[in-house]
Amino acid sequence: MIIRVACALARAGRAARAERVLEDRGVVVARAPADEGLLEWLERAPADLVLVEARALAGRRGASLADLRAGPDHPEVVVFVEREDAEARARLLAQGAVAVVYHGVSDAALREALLAFVARRREDLQRRVRARLLERRSGLDDFASDSPAMTEFLAVVRRVVDAETSLLLLGETGVGKEHLARAIHEASARRSGPFMAVNCAALPEALLESELFGHVAGAFTGAVRDRRGYFELADGGTLFLDEVGELPGHLQVKLLRALQERAVVPVGGERALQVDVRLMAATNRDLQAEVRQGRFRSDLFYRLAVVSLLVPPLRERRVDVPRLAQRYVEHYRRRLGKSVQGVRADALDLLVRHDWPGNVRELINVIERAVLLATGDEVTPADLPVEVSGPRAAAPVTSDDGAGLDGPWLRVRDEALRDLERRYFTRLMTTCRGRVGAAARAAGLSPRSLFDALRRTGLRREAFRNP
């Protein structure tokens, strides 16, 4: 994790000394411009640690410690003083300084102190990242299976967990590519570092470059402050690029360079930033075909695909269905406050037979709905949607009015909504010829929500391109 230090020491010699002693991998020092107020500058410049003189905090024009700490990144503040003065020191610490440093200390002592604060800040950030990761826990055990397809697959996965190479995760929609990426990260030596996931298809092309690589203030209209890109945020950990096949050509070049040089240049910036990131990429497109058709660079493909892992679809590991179903019954029972304990044998049989075109995600949706509908202790076939339970024998439809209107209200409503959703988005994507940006605008949705809807309805946007 890269720690940004904002150096606001007034004298050039002192600022240069701070830069020199802070020279370390993973620390970037920026000097405050002389012609701008400190607070204004910090609005633009990311900062984990601010170095400032006590003098600059005093007086009417000075920024208070509280103001500094309230900045966008909530930095820690190290205050430098000319003389050792126990009272002033106590006062500064009480006001929230992380430390008070006497200018007269030796280079070695200064280096030791500053690097200790850097390390502390890094631990804080890592703890926060980890807390977020734990909310969405996934482990390789989640993929443990009796099926030959998965046993073989996991044996390969375990060999590459710590290999540090890039991984390309392939497989149908909903098979668990992202779940696997998190699990591999969690099992690897990088587990104490961040796991950052970016969906290349969900971000507008114009923003993607600065999201990935960061930008400096003023790089383009609207870039009012420096922005840390995902590569920087993932330093020391793993960056997961979802739908990497959607990356436009010029960013494919930039990504390849970042991988080869282990450094990124922010948009509008001049200096390269060293980053230590393991890349995992995923796609449910046929990337090799994209390479043949000239839509994906072959050099990047080979770089990414040093190891590629094809997650088997659920229908090739049906023995996993009961375990996954039970896991998610328990999950939704708690979430929805129901008493359902499991799936009755006849319903389980239907689940195991189903082909699961939407894989684990589809199974989760089916279970959520079943837990919602179930009235007793067990999920029964009546709680499953028609795609899974097959056409029902009951209630032959004789006339138009009343078609599909028999059964529990929640089920009828769900099915009608799902049907409407599918029809709406099919029409929308046809009209917009598969262009997500245009479709999202026409529907009044964010690209993210549109993606979620496409996912739910199992529509593939490629299917609407140049028919």
Ligand SMILES: Nc1ncnc2c1ncn2[C@@H]1O[C@H](COP(=O)(O)OP(=O)(O)OP(=O)(O)O)[C@@H](O)[C@H]1O
């Ligand atoms: N082995 C597993 N155990 C438990 N949950 C799983 C497992 N595999 C996948 N899931 C869950 O299934 C859902 C879909 O998985 P995920 O998002 O990883 O799929 P994906 O392959 O990335 O899909 P897409 O191609 O559509 O992006 C997620 O909620 C994930 O947590």
Ligand SMILES: [Mg+2]
């Ligand atoms: Mg995914």
